[in-house]
Amino acid sequence: MIYRAGQTVLVQGITGKQGTFWAEKMIAAGTKLAGGVNPKRAGETHLGLPVFGSAVDAVRQVHCDIAVIFIPPGMARDAVFDAIEAGIGTIVVLTEHIPARDVIDIHARLRDSTSRMIGPNTAGIVTPGEGFIGIMPGDNPNVFKPGHVGVISRSGSLGTLICLNLTRAGLGQSAFIGIGGDPMIGTTTRDALEALDRDERTRAVALIGEIGGAMEEQAAEYARRMRKPIVSFIAGRSSPPGKKMGHAGAIVTEGGGSYESKRRALESVGVRVVDTPNELATYLANLPAEQAA
Template identity: 70%
Template structure:
């Protein structure tokens, strides 16, 4: 689920306003977008790329590995199933408010075909220095810089803030994995944690969680056996029990999914938990880049 620059990307809904805007940004960032889908504009070219009626038609002529969906909720099931049946290895579903029965059908088809689903309601994936897939500002060097810290987040906005804080502290990122805020997501916090644990380019991990559900507790059980350091921030500390806050999955019933319960589980697993996002760079305790020698500024290597 970590995007690599050699992976070819299909954009479903590429010709729309948002699809066009983010496709341009992805291309400029190095993402290998190869084609788009819009049944009404099949046979045309958009942003210099071919447009097909379906993902299956695209796969036959312009093979791809990933698909990303700029598709409204009512059409999301058809688009996702099209990408899955076409043979996409990973489908990034940006769409939120997809009917529950449609999400179930998507996950069932993905499990049958061995397709990785990221989302629904995700902001996408970023690999600084290689590219991004989705609607995260992976093209913005003030927010994302190549490095060795992997970041996991349900929330795109919180994930952006964390990466901004890391970059300002001189800490680059190996990958950002936006898992999504839907109640039924295809990639969990634990799935993302395992992927970053296996990634040779990731030295430490920041896990951004939220109240509600049990994903952070399940991730904590895995983190307990890791050698890579993990730091976490859990949003929703002041949220009242029984009230939905933020994402669709962020609802607390009694002690289940509570801030206190998640923090206890994480700290018991050896995960440092930040009280505020601004504390995360300090808790990582990674060596900072040495400041440049003023006497050397402006010099160029010999030869």
């Protein structure tokens, strides 16, 4: 789930407005695009890349490590199914508002496959200096620069702010993993934490969570065994109980998902939880140089 230079990306929905815009940005950042998918324009070229009728057709002709989905909600399930059938290892699903029944079907299909999904409703993944996949400003050196802090975030906007602060603090990022804000996602906070723990470039982790669900509490169980320092910011501290926030997954239910329970779980295993996003970069900048510089 961490993008590496040389990995090839298939853009499903490349000829649409958003697909075109972000494909150009990805190319500018160094991401290696293998081509795109649009059944109605198969055989054409777009942005100098081949357009295929399906992901299955694409992998018969080009190598694809990752698929990214720029497809409307009602058609997203079939696009993910296509990428799974093609055997593509990582599928980045940017689409939000996918019907719940369709998301359940996607998860069922994933269980019988070798594919991993990031999202739905993710902003994508970024490896500064190598490339990005999704709708993050991965081509902007004022926001992203190579460094040693791995960033995990449900929110793309909060993730961008944290990465901007890290860059301004002179730290940079080893990788950004946007897990997505929907309640049924393929890659969890714990999954992303494990990936950064294994990553040799990552020396410290910035974990941006929010109220709702239990992913931060579950991640805390793994964080207990990590030697890399982790600092966290949890959004939604002032939200009243039962309030639905910007993400579909940010709903506090009785007995779980609250700001207090998440903070308590993380602090109990040695994770530093800060009160504001700006404090996160400041805290990491003050760690010993060998840990986060």
